[in-house]
Amino acid sequence: MALIVQKFGGTSVANPDKIKAVAERVLACKKQGNEMVVVLSAMSGETNRFVDFANQMQAIPDPREMDVLLSSGEQVTISLFAMAVKAMGEDAISLLGDQVKIITDKMHTKARIKSINTDLLNKHLKAGKVVVVAGFQGVTEDDNITTLGRGGSDTTAVALAAALQADRCEIFTDVEGVYTTDPNICDSARKIDRITYEEMLELASLGAKVLDIRSVGLAKRYKVPLHVRSTFTETEGTWVVEEDDKMESMQVSGVTYNKNEARITITKVPDQPGTATKIFKPISDAGIIVDMIIQNTQGEAMTDMTFTVPRTDYKKAMELVEKIAADIGAESVSGSPDIAKVSVVGVGMRNHSGIATTMFDTLSSEGINITMISTSEIKISCVVEEKYTELAIRALHKAFDLDQVA
Amino acid sequence: MALIVQKFGGTSVANPDKIKAVAERVLACKKQGNEMVVVLSAMSGETNRFVDFANQMQAIPDPREMDVLLSSGEQVTISLFAMAVKAMGEDAISLLGDQVKIITDKMHTKARIKSINTDLLNKHLKAGKVVVVAGFQGVTEDDNITTLGRGGSDTTAVALAAALQADRCEIFTDVEGVYTTDPNICDSARKIDRITYEEMLELASLGAKVLDIRSVGLAKRYKVPLHVRSTFTETEGTWVVEEDDKMESMQVSGVTYNKNEARITITKVPDQPGTATKIFKPISDAGIIVDMIIQNTQGEAMTDMTFTVPRTDYKKAMELVEKIAADIGAESVSGSPDIAKVSVVGVGMRNHSGIATTMFDTLSSEGINITMISTSEIKISCVVEEKYTELAIRALHKAFDLDQVA
Numbered sequence: 023m024a025l026i027v028q029k030f031g032g033t034s035v036a037n038p039d040k041i042k043a044v045a046e047r048v049l050a051c052k053k054q055g056n057e058m059v060v061v062l063s064a065m066s067g068e069t070n071r072f073v074d075f076a077n078q079m080q081a082i083p084d085p086r087e088m089d090v091l092l093s094s095g096e097q098v099t100i101s102l103f104a105m106a107v108k109a110m111g112e113d114a115i116s117l118l119g120d121q122v123k124i125i126t127d128k129m130h131t132k133a134r135i136k137s138i139n140t141d142l143l144n145k146h147l148k149a150g151k152v153v154v155v156a157g158f159q160g161v162t163e164d165d166n167i168t169t170l171g172r173g174g175s176d177t178t179a180v181a182l183a184a185a186l187q188a189d190r191c192e193i194f195t196d197v198e199g200v201y202t203t204d205p206n207i208c209d210s211a212r213k214i215d216r217i218t219y220e221e222m223l224e225l226a227s228l229g230a231k232v233l234d235i236r237s238v239g240l241a242k243r244y245k246v247p248l249h250v251r252s253t254f255t256e257t258e259g260t261w262v263v264e265e266d267d268k269m270e271s272m273q274v275s276g277v278t279y280n281k282n283e284a285r286i287t288i289t290k291v292p293d294q295p296g297t298a299t300k301i302f303k304p305i306s307d308a309g310i311i312v313d314m315i316i317q318n319t320q321g322e323a324m325t326d327m328t329f330t331v332p333r334t335d336y337k338k339a340m341e342l343v344e345k346i347a348a349d350i351g352a353e354s355v356s357g358s359p360d361i362a363k364v365s366v367v368g369v370g371m372r373n374h375s376g377i378a379t380t381m382f383d384t385l386s387s388e389g390i391n392i393t394m395i396s397t398s399e400i401k402i403s404c405v406v407e408e409k410y411t412e413l414a415i416r417a418l419h420k421a422f423d424l425d426q427v428a
Numbered sequence: 429m430a431l432i433v434q435k436f437g438g439t440s441v442a443n444p445d446k447i448k449a450v451a452e453r454v455l456a457c458k459k460q461g462n463e464m465v466v467v468l469s470a471m472s473g474e475t476n477r478f479v480d481f482a483n484q485m486q487a488i489p490d491p492r493e494m495d496v497l498l499s500s501g502e503q504v505t506i507s508l509f510a511m512a513v514k515a516m517g518e519d520a521i522s523l524l525g526d527q528v529k530i531i532t533d534k535m536h537t538k539a540r541i542k543s544i545n546t547d548l549l550n551k552h553l554k555a556g557k558v559v560v561v562a563g564f565q566g567v568t569e570d571d572n573i574t575t576l577g578r579g580g581s582d583t584t585a586v587a588l589a590a591a592l593q594a595d596r597c598e599i600f601t602d603v604e605g606v607y608t609t610d611p612n613i614c615d616s617a618r619k620i621d622r623i624t625y626e627e628m629l630e631l632a633s634l635g636a637k638v639l640d641i642r643s644v645g646l647a648k649r650y651k652v653p654l655h656v657r658s659t660f661t662e663t664e665g666t667w668v669v670e671e672d673d674k675m676e677s678m679q680v681s682g683v684t685y686n687k688n689e690a691r692i693t694i695t696k697v698p699d700q701p702g703t704a705t706k707i708f709k710p711i712s713d714a715g716i717i718v719d720m721i722i723q724n725t726q727g728e729a730m731t732d733m734t735f736t737v738p739r740t741d742y743k744k745a746m747e748l749v750e751k752i753a754a755d756i757g758a759e760s761v762s763g764s765p766d767i768a769k770v771s772v773v774g775v776g777m778r779n780h781s782g783i784a785t786t787m788f789d790t791l792s793s794e795g796i797n798i799t800m801i802s803t804s805e806i807k808i809s810c811v812v813e814e815k816y817t818e819l820a821i822r823a824l825h826k827a828f829d830l831d832q833v834a
Contacts, residue, residue: 038481078448091504165527
């Protein structure tokens with residue numbers, strides 16, 4: 023007998039029929055002798071409806087009241103789900119975030135979980151009930167409702183699994199799992215059977231489509247085995263787990279890309295102590311997040327500084343940087359919003375040399391110029407012109423044998 | 429400075445624009461120096477949508493889960509309302525039943541309020557906030573959400589007013605107040621300015637359209653001055669208050685009717701001790717509520733027994749009564765679902781003789797036959813054929829001078 027937490031998103035519970043189908047699936051798993059905790063999102067569409075209402079009320083809706091509003095959505099799905107289970111002859115109980123006592127900090131609309139009381143959950147599990155918990159929501163110590171922000175229901179599921187020391191946490195979604203790369207770009211993309219938490223975190227831009235990244239961090243911290251799988255098929259999805267020996271043999275687990283950044287270059291910056299601060303403090307003060315930074319010293323007194331910012335902040339950043347460049351006596355400012363960051367990720371690269379070389383060679387042989395490079399222990403990222411993204415992805419996917427069944 | 433509880437129903441908060449209009453009205457009252465507690469229902473239509481969902485889940489939806497589902501409706505309106513108030517430059521806070529601690533018994537879908545904690549309400553009122561409370565909902569001592577049943581938001585408003593010792597409780601609705609009779613039947617029906625709790629309770633069938641009868645009982649018990657008025661005009665509505673000297677001069681306050689009953693007569697019942705039990709126990713055991721009972725003894729050993737049951741239970745009751753009549757050796761059973769109960773109500777009739785006579789004379793002079801009569805201290809009811817209802821109402825309204833301005 024295992025204790026399993028299963029999370030279903032808004033499209034899986036979009037209407038009464040879908041809720042019944044999910045209830046059947048959960049009960050099939052229960053009948054195999056498992057204890058079941060189910061975490062549900064609001065019906066898809068509801069959140070948008072509420073946000074639209076809120077925007078009609080107040081230019082910037084009050085965050086506390088926004089949380090009261092939004093959290094009503096899961097209240098609908100969990101109660102309907104519990105009814106469906108009861109109609110099928112099993113016992114169930116719905117619980118809201120504040121009933122479970124999912125205690126969060128006070129950061130409304132993006133709260134973080136501080137603690138979960140498992141007493142009530144365990145009591146109902148012991149009584150043989152399917153315990154149906156509202157995702158996405160919690161409560162502060164002084165009894166105000168909070169929500170956990172984007173992907174919050176995934177976070178709820180993983181946090182409950184951690185608190186309950188569940189055997190696994192299954193995230194049901196509309197794709198079959200995590201892929202070696204984007205199947206829309208690369209025909210030979212394969213579903214990954216097993217991947218480490220670290221790799222999943224690096225594959226953020228791939229993973230974000232199927233799995234909220236905060237929940238991966240939480241799963242890693244509490245060693246919760248995560249299973250990302252499809253609501254619509256019975257096939258196994260992708261297991262996100264701790265690193266094991268077998269994984270070492272894989273040099274690269276996945277290839278990913280990000281088209282959400284823009285590049286800015288300041289040419290011939292006088293190379294003096296404090297220059298970096300003069301450049302990056304005003305940018306940071308303007309609320310713009312800088313990702314990659316590369317400094318390329320030209321001779322003795324001059325340096326070129328290249329960095330990336332979110333593409334949505336490109337215009338604002340360029341205006342700011344032109345002023346800064348004039349202040350610090352730099353020669354010129356150039357930039358481009360039409361870039362992409364292409365990355366290969368794999369825990370195996372720790373023990374394999376030559377991954378970077380293979381990456382650079384592959385891009386070069388396709389005639390793709392690399393403008394920036396950054397690396398971590400398990401990732402190599404290259405910035406290229408946006409138009410080469412798909413070509414780069416396909417070439418790298420092949421070069422690292424990701425199209426071969428492991 | 430007064431402390432005022434204002435309640436707005438589902439049609440008053442049916443969409444974002446209406447919520448804003450209500451917020452403006454509440455703030456106008458606050459700006460006169462009053463402390464404001466606002467009780468809101470769910471948007472009209474939402475409850476029906478939820479009930480429809482629930483019926484798709486389970487033949488008889490689980491009452492605990494039904495309450496979780498239904499209570500999400502007010503959560504939407506109170507949060508949007510609080511945002512609207514904030515957008516207008518005043519401070520507000522929304523509170524759910526469980527946040528206020530509106531403690532109820534465990535009778536899901538028709539719970540009764542046991543206690544209300546006023547600490548949080550008073551804290552926020554002291555801070556100058558408009559306190560926006562979800563109507564219709566409460567919480568049990570062991571933290572399960574309950575709802576208060578039909579008219580529950582009225583009950584919430586009156587209960588809050590009682591707990592807070594508010595100066596008045598205003599129930600906003602889509603009519604101007606309580607009328608001397610149904611304006612759809614009688615052109616000369618007038619809005620009543622002041623009426624006692626007792627009269628309002630007796631005028632249930634009139635009052636139910638504008639004011640839930642449970643909330644009137646609660647207002648009476650805690651002496652909460654109730655003001656029933658229109659959401660759409662500024663004019664004064666009807667005050668429901670304790671009896672005062674002025675009211676004594678009015679013999680009759682209103683004329684009302686009820687078409688929801690049916691009449692059953694058992695003829696020539698052997699008149700023995702225990703006969704009434706033999707008739708009414710099986711009816712009561714079948715869950716049928718008997719209203720009026722009249723026994724008309726014929727000679728020494730025989731009696732006729734006439735009584736009314738809800739019209740929806742008429743067929744079921746007739747089948748049952750035919751069996752009973754055979755068992756006890758009665759002669760025959762007859763009945764009619766086409767009856768109406770016409771009533772005149774007024775605290776003044778305590779000190780005025782002749783009200784009954786005027787009523788019987790009036791009906792008689794219109795050629796209306798009376799089949800049953802029942803009286804209470806402040807009410808006289810006559811059962812007549814249904815087709816005479818409107819004629820009876822108009823004749824009585826005129827006979828008691830209710831078309832004259834008081």
